[in-house]
Amino acid sequence: MGRPATTILALAAAVVVSSAHIGSPDAWYDGPAGPYTVLVHVQAPAVVPGIAIVNVKPADSGIERVTAFVNRFDATGGAPPPDVAAPVPDSPGWYRTRLWVMTAGSNSVTVGVTGAKGIGTVVVPLTAVAGRRLTFDTPLAALLVTAAVVLALGLVTIAGAAVRESVLPPDGEVDAPRRRRAKLAMARVAVVLAIAVVGTGAWWRAEDRGFQRNLFRPMTISARVDSSSLDFAITDSTWVRRHDVRWLRERRLPQRGDLIEDHGKLVHLFVVAADGRRAFAHLHPTTRDSVTFAAAFPPLPGGKYTVFADIVQTSGFTQTMTTTVDVPADSTGRAAPSTIDPDDSWGVGHPMEDGRRITLDDGTAVTWLRDESPLVENTEARLRFSVSPPAGDTASLEPYLGMVGHAVVVRDDAKVFIHLHPLGTISVAAQARLTSPADTTREPHAAHSAQAVKPAHDTSTATGDTLYFPYAFPQPGNYTVWVQFKRAGRILTGSFPAVVTPAAQ
Amino acid sequence: MSTTLDGVSVRGDQSLAQPATRVGQRAEATWPLYAVLFSSVSIVVGLIWDISWHRSIGRDSFWSPPHLLEQLAAVVAGTSCGWVVLRTTFAGTASDHARTVRFWGFRGPLGAWVCIWGTLTMIASAPFDNWWHNAYGLDVKIISPPHMVLAWGMIAIQVGAMLMALARQNRAEPSEQRRLSMIYAMSAGILLTMHATVLMEYAAFPNDMHSARFYRVTAILIPLILVATARPSRLRWPATTTAAVYMAIVLVLMWTLQLFPATALLAPIYNPVTRMVPPPFPLLLVVPALAIDVLLRRVRGHDWSLSLALGIGFVAIMLATHWWWGEFMLSPAARTFLFNADLWDYNIKPGPWHYEFWGAETTVASFAKGLGIAVMTAVASSQLGLWIGHGMSRVQR
Numbered sequence: 001m002g003r004p005a006t007t008i009l010a011l012a013a014a015v016v017v018s019s020a021h022i023g024s025p026d027a028w029y030d031g032p033a034g035p036y037t038v039l040v041h042v043q044a045p046a047v048v049p050g051i052a053i054v055n056v057k058p059a060d061s062g063i064e065r066v067t068a069f070v071n072r073f074d075a076t077g078g079a080p081p082p083d084v085a086a087p088v089p090d091s092p093g094w095y096r097t098r099l100w101v102m103t104a105g106s107n108s109v110t111v112g113v114t115g116a117k118g119i120g121t122v123v124v125p126l127t128a129v130a131g132r133r134l135t136f137d138t139p140l141a142a143l144l145v146t147a148a149v150v151l152a153l154g155l156v157t158i159a160g161a162a163v164r165e166s167v168l169p170p171d172g173e174v175d176a177p178r179r180r181r182a183k184l185a186m187a188r189v190a191v192v193l194a195i196a197v198v199g200t201g202a203w204w205r206a207e208d209r210g211f212q213r214n215l216f217r218p219m220t221i222s223a224r225v226d227s228s229s230l231d232f233a234i235t236d237s238t239w240v241r242r243h244d245v246r247w248l249r250e251r252r253l254p255q256r257g258d259l260i261e262d263h264g265k266l267v268h269l270f271v272v273a274a275d276g277r278r279a280f281a282h283l284h285p286t287t288r289d290s291v292t293f294a295a296a297f298p299p300l301p302g303g304k305y306t307v308f309a310d311i312v313q314t315s316g317f318t319q320t321m322t323t324t325v326d327v328p329a330d331s332t333g334r335a336a337p338s339t340i341d342p343d344d345s346w347g348v349g350h351p352m353e354d355g356r357r358i359t360l361d362d363g364t365a366v367t368w369l370r371d372e373s374p375l376v377e378n379t380e381a382r383l384r385f386s387v388s389p390p391a392g393d394t395a396s397l398e399p400y401l402g403m404v405g406h407a408v409v410v411r412d413d414a415k416v417f418i419h420l421h422p423l424g425t426i427s428v429a430a431q432a433r434l435t436s437p438a439d440t441t442r443e444p445h446a447a448h449s450a451q452a453v454k455p456a457h458d459t460s461t462a463t464g465d466t467l468y469f470p471y472a473f474p475q476p477g478n479y480t481v482w483v484q485f486k487r488a489g490r491i492l493t494g495s496f497p498a499v500v501t502p503a504a505q
Numbered sequence: 506m507s508t509t510l511d512g513v514s515v516r517g518d519q520s521l522a523q524p525a526t527r528v529g530q531r532a533e534a535t536w537p538l539y540a541v542l543f544s545s546v547s548i549v550v551g552l553i554w555d556i557s558w559h560r561s562i563g564r565d566s567f568w569s570p571p572h573l574l575e576q577l578a579a580v581v582a583g584t585s586c587g588w589v590v591l592r593t594t595f596a597g598t599a600s601d602h603a604r605t606v607r608f609w610g611f612r613g614p615l616g617a618w619v620c621i622w623g624t625l626t627m628i629a630s631a632p633f634d635n636w637w638h639n640a641y642g643l644d645v646k647i648i649s650p651p652h653m654v655l656a657w658g659m660i661a662i663q664v665g666a667m668l669m670a671l672a673r674q675n676r677a678e679p680s681e682q683r684r685l686s687m688i689y690a691m692s693a694g695i696l697l698t699m700h701a702t703v704l705m706e707y708a709a710f711p712n713d714m715h716s717a718r719f720y721r722v723t724a725i726l727i728p729l730i731l732v733a734t735a736r737p738s739r740l741r742w743p744a745t746t747t748a749a750v751y752m753a754i755v756l757v758l759m760w761t762l763q764l765f766p767a768t769a770l771l772a773p774i775y776n777p778v779t780r781m782v783p784p785p786f787p788l789l790l791v792v793p794a795l796a797i798d799v800l801l802r803r804v805r806g807h808d809w810s811l812s813l814a815l816g817i818g819f820v821a822i823m824l825a826t827h828w829w830w831g832e833f834m835l836s837p838a839a840r841t842f843l844f845n846a847d848l849w850d851y852n853i854k855p856g857p858w859h860y861e862f863w864g865a866e867t868t869v870a871s872f873a874k875g876l877g878i879a880v881m882t883a884v885a886s887s888q889l890g891l892w893i894g895h896g897m898s899r900v901q902r
Contacts, residue, residue, distance in 0.1 A: 072773035077776055144629070147625075161615060162896075204650050
């Protein structure tokens with residue numbers, strides 16, 4: 001999606017500093033919408049209330065109409081009527097509309113497609129939070145300051161005219177005492193204006209402080225790794241005291257919903273080396289109280305790591321919590337703990353061959369199918385990988401945690417992180433939560449099961465499988481893309497470096 | 506339009522009469538006064554309509570009908586007053602100049618300058634408001650700095666309309682004074698409506714009426730507006746007329762808006778509305794206004810003693826009327842077309858809180874303390890109103 005990305009997302013001039021998914025607020029979905037297959041990209045609003053830009057590309061022909069509407073997880077009075085998405089000029093196949101997102105939190109975008117096969121809809125979860133603070137640009141500031149000065153001078157002049165002349169009868173003359181009184185009035189109004197400006201400034205700053213206080217921040221966590229286990233805890237007081245209704249009410253805090261399983265796990269924990277080495281683990285800690293969690297820790301090289309913990313709450317709200325952890329050096333070389341979750345996986349970087357290909361431990365070759373053109377921020381990232389088994393091995397890909405593949409995109413400074421599937425950035429659990437069970441035209445879990453076996457945009461070839469992850473790098477920088485899949489009962493992990501350049505202004 | 510010498514008829518005579526009229530007498534065009542009165546009422550109708558739009562439909566744009574009405578109001582006020590200024594400055598007679606004040610080399614009535622200032626302020630608020638929406642979210646609050654800049658522009662146009670009517674009233678022959686005083690009272694009523702609308706978040710719903718905050722908030726500017734506009738008026742019941750105009754505007758809009766179908770276009774929808782959600786029933790301001798008229802007429806002596814009586818009387822009567830009025834309006838008896846109780850925004854969650862008083866003090870002492878602050882506020886507001894009213898009573902240009 002070259003043009004929609006470059007034209008639509010160029011509007012996002014402001015720097016995104018936080019989102020529910022770290023540095024990556026947009027939602028991507030690639031999958032079924034009833035009988036159709038659609039690629040959906042929802043550009044999340046930077047503030048709420050704000051505008052979400054919804055881009056839809058149906059894979060089928062004969063499409064008559066594409067619609068979309070936003071709703072919130074707890075709306076009890078129905079949904080607003082859908083907006084009709086218009087074809088995007090110069091981007092064949094793409095449809096676009098702009099939707100207002102009025103309330104922060106767990107929202108959804110319901111996309112409807114009408115065509116030769118009838119009507120199909122799909123719910124795309126959208127976690128909308130205020131993620132950044134806009135600053136004034138110089139031309140606008142100059143314009144407003146000029147207007148303020150002119151208006152202030154005008155008001156002072158009006159005050160002077162009011163005292164000097166307005167009370168005179170038509171045949172009256174302005175005398176010296178009246179002129180003096182007019183000047184005094186002008187001085188008084190100037191003082192009042194100055195006080196008003198100072199007061200408005202204080203008010204503005206107070207509003208700004210309040211806004212910044214309410215900017216979304218992921219819940220705080222702490223983590224610790226010893227020789228063979230990882231312990232982490234959600235230390236955020238709004239979580240620890242989430243059942244203390246009085247405490248929350250006193251602080252005007254909303255009550256947080258419990259955790260729900262996504263791909264059968266309460267938490268998906270990613271541990272990524274933070275010091276330039278390429279080492280990675282995808283773990284699934286368990287808990288008894290939803291506050292403290294523990295997992296067996298695999299044998300990874302010692303050093304500093306960044307921890308990312310993906311969770312989903314009952315509202316469908318998803319977020320990634322993060323912290324850092326030091327892994328002791330003696331972790332290297334030891335065997336994996338016997339208690340480790342069979343769905344846990346880990347790996348270290350493999351040398352690149354031909355700049356595009358790596359060979360994994362079992363001989364499987366993974367090739368990033370991209371051309372020579374540079375990766376550009378906010379442009380579809382072309383995360384398409386071919387998986388070629390070793391000679392003589394005919395095993396195909398198997399579902400891993402319900403998906404045919406997983407990818408983790410992390411910028412080297414850990415300011416951008418996202419966990420992807422061929423289905424996109426969305427959480428399957430959130431989608432199920434936000435899809436009305438009464439709406440039989442929608443496709444909840446059943447569709448995802450099919451997706452898990454054969455993704456809509458995946459293609460099988462004689463020499464292996466292809467994985468596609470819909471996504472656009474949200475910011476320039478140096479990234480690592482970790483790709484995971486399962487073959488012959490073994491979870492395999494590989495990594496690819498990616499340099500993302502800024503979009504042309 | 507003017508029945509004597511409006512802009513059109515003057516132009517008809519200009520080719521022959523211009524040299525004589527330049528130095529002689531020329532009747533004052535009346536249409537600019539009606540134009541700014543139209544702007545003034547359009548602004549407040551547009552504002553109330555816009556709020557109803559946000560409560561019923563939600564989604565709007567720069568081109569929504571209420572916005573267009575407000576923009577039209579600004580254009581009409583700005584262009585008509587601009588025309589008055591240019592005509593007076595470059596083609597005005599000596600008598601025209603004698604009815605105007607000087608501003609940066611130009612001449613125009615004081616009210617016209619205030620209207621022009623208001624128009625420019627409304628225009629200047631647009632980019633600020635747009636930035637605010639991008640920075641902090643779309644229309645999160647009614648009362649925000651850019652909305653207040655816009656409100657000041659709107660209020661200036663309404664004050665300008667009042668000043669234009671007032672200057673004419675103060676110069677008029679006795680036979681013309683009643684008509685001009687009514688126009689002045691109407692323009693003052695529109696200003697009061699504007700102020701009451703801005704207060705909607707704090708003092709409009711019956712649920713607020715058992716809280717001291719309701720009385721504190723209403724005591725800040727309502728006494729000032731009623732007293733200041735009553736003092737220069739030549740009507741027998743000026744404050745009452747002003748309050749009646751306010752109540753009439755809100756009632757007409759309240760009864761009219763809910764006749765139109767509406768569907769919420771934004772989520773979340775908790776209350777699926779089918780018709781426009783109108784403004785709540787107006788505050789019963791004719792009652793304290795009646796007291797203000799009586800006190801202004803009866804109490805003699807220094808302004809401070811008068812303002813003390815006005816302030817105490819205002820809060821006491823507001824309490825006496827709205828305490829019980831709030832209880833009635835929360836009862837099932839008020840849930841009718843006539844009283845418009847129990848009509849809520851599309852995004853308001855239903856619940857028993859709709860029928861409860863909000864923010865009511867838990868002790869008599871805290872309520873009494875709040876009322877005490879309200880009385881002190883109302884006294885100061887009344888005193889300021891007397892002072893401003895005194896100045897306004899002398900405006901002639």
